[in-house]
Amino acid sequence: MCPEPAGPQHVVLGVAGGIAAYKVGELLRLFTESGYRVRVVPTEAALRFVGETTWAALSGQPVATDVWARAESVPHVRIGQSADLVIVAPATADLLARAAHGLADDLLTATLLTARCPVVFAPAMHTEMWQHPATLANVDLLRRRGAVVLDPDVGRLTSADTGPGRLPEASEIFHACRRVLARGTLPRDLLGRRVVISAGGTREFLDPVRFLGNRSSGRQGYALASTAVARGADVTVVAANVGLADPAGVKVIRVVSAADLRSAMLPAAADAHAVVMAAAVADFRPLQRAASKIKKRDGDPAPISLLRNSDVLAELGAQRISGRVLVGFAAETHDALANGREKLARKGCDLLVVNQVGDGLAFEVAENSATILGADGSQTVVPRGPKAVLADRIWDLVATRLSN
Ligand code: CTP
Numbered sequence: 327m328c329p330e331p332a333g334p335q336h337v338v339l340g341v342a343g344g345i346a347a348y349k350v351g352e353l354l355r356l357f358t359e360s361g362y363r364v365r366v367v368p369t370e371a372a373l374r375f376v377g378e379t380t381w382a383a384l385s386g387q388p389v390a391t392d393v394w395a396r397a398e399s400v401p402h403v404r405i406g407q408s409a410d411l412v413i414v415a416p417a418t419a420d421l422l423a424r425a426a427h428g429l430a431d432d433l434l435t436a437t438l439l440t441a442r443c444p445v446v447f448a449p450a451m452h453t454e455m456w457q458h459p460a461t462l463a464n465v466d467l468l469r470r471r472g473a474v475v476l477d478p479d480v481g482r483l484t485s486a487d488t489g490p491g492r493l494p495e496a497s498e499i500f501h502a503c504r505r506v507l508a509r510g511t512l513p514r515d516l517l518g519r520r521v522v523i524s525a526g527g528t529r530e531f532l533d534p535v536r537f538l539g540n541r542s543s544g545r546q547g548y549a550l551a552s553t554a555v556a557r558g559a560d561v562t563v564v565a566a567n568v569g570l571a572d573p574a575g576v577k578v579i580r581v582v583s584a585a586d587l588r589s590a591m592l593p594a595a596a597d598a599h600a601v602v603m604a605a606a607v608a609d610f611r612p613l614q615r616a617a618s619k620i621k622k623r624d625g626d627p628a629p630i631s632l633l634r635n636s637d638v639l640a641e642l643g644a645q646r647i648s649g650r651v652l653v654g655f656a657a658e659t660h661d662a663l664a665n666g667r668e669k670l671a672r673k674g675c676d677l678l679v680v681n682q683v684g685d686g687l688a689f690e691v692a693e694n695s696a697t698i699l700g701a702d703g704s705q706t707v708v709p710r711g712p713k714a715v716l717a718d719r720i721w722d723l724v725a726t727r728l729s730n
Pocket of ligand 1: 584603604605607608635636638639653657669
């Protein structure tokens with residue numbers, strides 16, 4: 327007999343009263359289009375920003391706001407009890423405070439008290455409110471109790487203000503929720519660990535307008551950074567020509583060439599617990615960088631001679647700092663595992679993430695698959711999926727090595 331197919335997972339989307347409520351329709355669509363059944367529970371203040379009709383139409387479910395409506399179905403208890411995940415977006419300073427202190431003065435906070443499933447908060451508020459000691463203490467309390475509180479993005483807020491406090495992108499919240507649904511929580515196993523990640527692709531300039539570069543977008547390195555922050559790490563990213571928004575809660579050092587990257591990485595890595603070289607670093611640079619645009623003249627020899635760059639990963643590996651976990655990447659077009667094993671040993675890594683390149687994989691795309699080779703002979707296959715999922719598998723292996 328075939329087993330009963332599992333029904334859709336039930337997500338409660340709590341919406342608190344902040345202007346970012348208008349962005350949450352996009353998050354709701356990501357859930358419903360992926361087959362989740364979503365019950366939206368806006369606070370009264372949230373309904374002043376986005377009305378009940380919008381939530382009902384987008385979710386295809388009745389919208390619950392009031393503990394007094396349909397009292398016979400005991401909504402303040404049932405909604406939380408039947409949820410597989412509660413996500414609150416935006417989580418305002420007021421909502422975080424009420425949740426941290428166990429208030430149950432409306433349907434959303436009552437739902438948070440009755441829910442026994444994982445709970446994720448996606449905060450959005452003004453920088454001053456986010457950085458206030460009261461809010462920081464509430465966030466800390468919620469995290470210590472097992473809730474996942476995402477860090478807000480840094481950027482433009484209401485009016486002309488900028489700073490930390492923006493609601494993270496809908497896709498980032500959605501992927502964090504999927505990871506929590508898959509694991510039950512997001513582990514905080516990198517708390518107190520300093521990690522340094524290189525991301526993107528270096529550029530070696532020939533003259534003021536031309537460079538030798540590569541196709542790396544920095545997406546994998548940035549996914550490593552945001553997942554490490556979510557797991558509690560103190561994260562520095564050395565970003566080579568990355569055009570993406572900086573991940574929230576991360577120190578970003580911008581570089582251009584392989585030499586710049588080396589100058590930023592070596593000191594940053596000196597006291598790190600884990601170093602991940604996800605950047606595509608040029609192996610060669612032009613012998614000279616012309617001060618003005620190189621002109622072609624018939625009969626002239628090709629104008630480029632190349633010099634070898636230092637191999638940053640191999641240099642870090644040769645330092646053999648005990649207790650520091652060193653992770654390299656390898657993009658291979660053929661004999662991926664054999665080449666990977668050789669590279670792992672040659673560069674002195676603890677882990678090497680081997681990507682098969684080509685066929686729409688690895689570069690400039692949101693998904694990745696890989697085999698993670700360990701210096702201890704281990705081999706972990708990560709099937710094709712979001713780059714955040716591969717990032718989390720890498721951190722699982724790093725965290726195990728750090729705790730050993
Ligand atoms: N790397 C580095 N410094 C370089 C070149 C590469 O630190 N000058 C790092 C990359 O960040 C990556 C790893 O080395 O983590 C593997 O890079 P890859 O280009 O695959 O390896 P190569 O040593 O260049 O080997 P080959 O080109 O021969 O495959």
